[in-house]
Amino acid sequence: MPPKSSKPPKPAASGPAADAGVVSHGMAQRLAERDAMRRHRLLRRVLGWTAALLVVAGLAWVALVSPVLGLDTERVTISGQGTVVDPAQVAAVVGEAAGTPLPRLDTVALRDRVLDLNGVRDVEIRRAWPTGLDVRIESREPVVAVPVDEGFALLDADGVRVRTDPAAPEGLPQVEVPLDDADPLALDAAIVLLNALPPELRAEVEHVSASTRDAVVMGLRDGDTVEWGSAEDAALKVRVLQTLRAVPENAEVTVFDVSAPTLPVTR
Incomplete structure (x- = not known):
């Protein structure tokens, strides 16, 4: 049986076809890297917005719902009652809002309630952060x-x-x-x-x-x-x-x- 002849190895491809394969492979790699960077930036952006929303939601809960900024009647100051206005009546009206978070407290409605009291000519109500109020009364002094x-x-x-x-x-x-x-x-x-x-x-x-x-x-x-x-x-x-x-x-x-x-x- 005649011996098998061994063929010489096929030389490596060269020329335009070989170069096209290398370029195509390099471009695909760069595109993949760019896509990965885009996904990374998008993920960071989503995580940043999510964290910001969580912070805002947390602050809103603290300010508007939680008792952290709730009105403390021990921190309410009443002045200017003169000789006519009963400060106990003013304190009772303000006390009805006890526990209400200061940012959510309706000071306009509270002012109207105080104005309805006998002898009150005018009143100014200011928030005294974090949990108090400053109630300044102008009384109707008899003349x-x-x-x-x-x-x-x-x-x-x-x-x-x-x-x-x-x-x-x-x-x-x-x-x-x-x-x-x-x-x-x-x-x-x-x-x-x-x-x-x-x-x-x-x-x-x-x-x-x-x-x-x-x-x-x-x-x-x-x-x-x-x-x-x-x-x-x-x-x-x-x-x-x-x-x-x-x-x-x-x-x-x-x-x-x-x-x-x-x-x-x-x-």
């Missing part, structure tokens, strides 16, 4: 006492009735104008008069009467009477009255008529 069946109605500078006392508080001028008067402007004129007086002169007023809005009369604590007239020219009337009372020749005068301030009369 006059008006006789009524139950005693004396105490009115503030706006003519609002803040409370009724059995007797007129010491130092508070009495206004002799019925609250149900057919001419409420008479009461307004009396209050305008008291608001126009400087503090040192207002402290001397014992009572005010007003049969009409143009016939306001003041009685002072030293017994002098001031015929004031209408509410017009209040500032000028104050200056004329102070000047007349300071003149030594008027030491015995008991009636000062400044209803026409350019032509005052004493007697």
Whole structure:
């Protein structure tokens, strides 16, 4: 049997066909690497957004749901209640919101509730982070006492009735104008008069009467009477009255008529 002849090995391919195979393999590898980098960047972006959403959700839960920022009534401060507003009533209204997270607390509605309380003229409510409130009240302080069946109605500078006392508080001028008067402007004129007086002169007023809005009369604590007239020219009337009372020749005068301030009369 003749011996098998051995064939020489086939030489390696060369030329354009071989180069195309190498280029194709290298391009595929680069494309695969680029796709892997894109997937990696996309994964990092998704993980970043997910982490951010979790942080936001956590913060929202802490701020709006959890008791971490809940209103603590021990950290509520109330000021400006004056002599009329009962701070216990204010605290009771605020206390109804205890535990409510501060960011979710409706301070506008809470302010309206406090304004409904007797003697409150205005109120400002500020959040005192992290769990408190600062409640600043402007009270309706009485400036006059008006006789009524139950005693004396105490009115503030706006003519609002803040409370009724059995007797007129010491130092508070009495206004002799019925609250149900057919001419409420008479009461307004009396209050305008008291608001126009400087503090040192207002402290001397014992009572005010007003049969009409143009016939306001003041009685002072030293017994002098001031015929004031209408509410017009209040500032000028104050200056004329102070000047007349300071003149030594008027030491015995008991009636000062400044209803026409350019032509005052004493007697």
